[in-house]
Amino acid sequence: MAHAHESNVKRIWMVFGLLSLVTIVEVGLGIVKPGFLHLTSFLGTSPLNWIFIILTLFKAYYITWTFMHMEGEKKWFRRSVVWTAVFLICYLVTLLLIEGDYLYETLGPLVKW
Amino acid sequence: MEANIAIPSDGKNTWDGGAVRPFGASYGKMMMWFFIVSDALTFSGFLAAYGLTRFKFIDSWPIADEVFTHIPFIHGEFPMYYVAFMTFVLIFSSVTMVLAVDAGHKMQKSKVAWYMFATIIGGLIFVGSQAWEWNTFIKGSYGAVKTTDGKVLQFVKDGHQIALSDFVVGERMDHRESDTKKNGLWFESGEAVSQYSVAQIIASYKADPSIQIRSEQIDLDKKQKIILSREKGLSELTKGKMVLEGANLKANEYGNTIFADFFFFITGFHGFHVLSGIVLNIIIFMNVVLGTYEKRGHYEMVEKVGLYWHFVDLVWVFVFTFFYLV
Numbered sequence: 001m002a003h004a005h006e007s008n009v010k011r012i013w014m015v016f017g018l019l020s021l022v023t024i025v026e027v028g029l030g031i032v033k034p035g036f037l038h039l040t041s042f043l044g045t046s047p048l049n050w051i052f053i054i055l056t057l058f059k060a061y062y063i064t065w066t067f068m069h070m071e072g073e074k075k076w077f078r079r080s081v082v083w084t085a086v087f088l089i090c091y092l093v094t095l096l097l098i099e100g101d102y103l104y105e106t107l108g109p110l111v112k113w
Numbered sequence: 114m115e116a117n118i119a120i121p122s123d124g125k126n127t128w129d130g131g132a133v134r135p136f137g138a139s140y141g142k143m144m145m146w147f148f149i150v151s152d153a154l155t156f157s158g159f160l161a162a163y164g165l166t167r168f169k170f171i172d173s174w175p176i177a178d179e180v181f182t183h184i185p186f187i188h189g190e191f192p193m194y195y196v197a198f199m200t201f202v203l204i205f206s207s208v209t210m211v212l213a214v215d216a217g218h219k220m221q222k223s224k225v226a227w228y229m230f231a232t233i234i235g236g237l238i239f240v241g242s243q244a245w246e247w248n249t250f251i252k253g254s255y256g257a258v259k260t261t262d263g264k265v266l267q268f269v270k271d272g273h274q275i276a277l278s279d280f281v282v283g284e285r286m287d288h289r290e291s292d293t294k295k296n297g298l299w300f301e302s303g304e305a306v307s308q309y310s311v312a313q314i315i316a317s318y319k320a321d322p323s324i325q326i327r328s329e330q331i332d333l334d335k336k337q338k339i340i341l342s343r344e345k346g347l348s349e350l351t352k353g354k355m356v357l358e359g360a361n362l363k364a365n366e367y368g369n370t371i372f373a374d375f376f377f378f379i380t381g382f383h384g385f386h387v388l389s390g391i392v393l394n395i396i397i398f399m400n401v402v403l404g405t406y407e408k409r410g411h412y413e414m415v416e417k418v419g420l421y422w423h424f425v426d427l428v429w430v431f432v433f434t435f436f437y438l439v
Contacts, residue, residue: 089153100168
């Protein structure tokens with residue numbers, strides 16, 4: 001515990017408020033599903049889905065940085081964890097989603113509805 | 114030389130790496146972080162596979178709002194609310210966990226113990242909720258018919274899904290019934306017979322012109338399942354092979370078989386992580402109460418299980434998004 005032992009209680013509750021607010025917004029959007037966000041398409045999926053994904057990454061950032069106290073770790077320790085995970089996950093997800101789309105285009109026309 | 118050989122050490126600090134602190138972190142904490150990286154990759158493997166499958170069946174995937182609609186003790190359809198509640202419970206237990214870590218830095222033993230206790234309770238509520246969610250999912254609420262070409266047909270009236278019991282009448286017509294002990298058949302086992310037969314459902318469908326059939330196919334412009342005309346519905350229904358009630362790994366009333374498989378696998382794997390997190394928390398909680406860390410002079414173990422617990426919360430944030438929202 002090289003970092004200072006100052007109390008973070010106030011900040012913890014603030015982050016909790018922030019995460020709750022984001023979750024409420026997500027749930028609200030998920031229930032209402034505004035047509036102009038839900039039924040349109042932007043970069044392969046609906047803008048609503050992009051909002052959900054961005055808000056999720058926002059929550060993930062706060063959980064990792066504040067709750068898991070990543071902000072207090074040494075710069076290269078932080079990078080060895082975050083960069084490794086982020087790079088590998090982006091790589092995997094990109095390949096698999098492209099492949100999923102290909103499967104749909106190939107097999108979709110063969111399904112008789 | 115010293116850089117590449119193990120240095121024998123008889124000191125009792127071997128377990129926590131002694132004085133060696135790479136990146137200014139203790140070995141225990143660093144290894145917890147690297148374990149979390151590998152576990153995060155496992156979860157992202159599952160979620161990416163889910164994404165692939167979902168893109169593969171983009172025009173027929175079940176719509177989450179129509180699957181997860183129930184709240185304990187309340188009838189009716191309330192999509193999202195219950196999982197939102199579960200998300201809150203988990204985030205809140207993360208907060209009490211981080212408060213325990215914070216109190217540990219200040220060596221406040223009883224505060225650490227109480228916050229750990231609250232975290233354990235939060236975890237138990239979450240696992241309990243998930244068990245209820247599984248139970249509801251497995252039992253199902255509407256029922257459907259599976260056709261010989263593997264499609265799942267659901268029933269709607271005035272645009273709303275209705276249960277088989279809402280419209281099926283008459284006799285089974287195939288004289289099948291489940292083996293029961295009462296009939297002296299306790300020593301035999303066979304497939305459970307569904308409450309209604311396919312023939313009975315077809316007859317009831319013909320008898321009630323207000324019933325329509327909803328196919329799995331999604332109208333990609335409206336993002337809603339396509340409801341078939343009466344005639345088309347009947348021709349699909351006559352291909353009926355079996356009645357589906359609820360979900361298992363082979364078939365489910367919600368649609369694609371693999372949808373339920375992913376549900377069981379991903380939420381199950383996450384739930385198992387929560388369960389092991391609770392066990393770890395209980396062990397550390399007892400150590401806190403016994404004063405182990407007070408004697409040791411620091412509460413770093415609380416910090417380490419805290420990391421694991423936050424990770425479980427972190428994963429849930431993603432599962433919540435990709436299973437229930439997107």
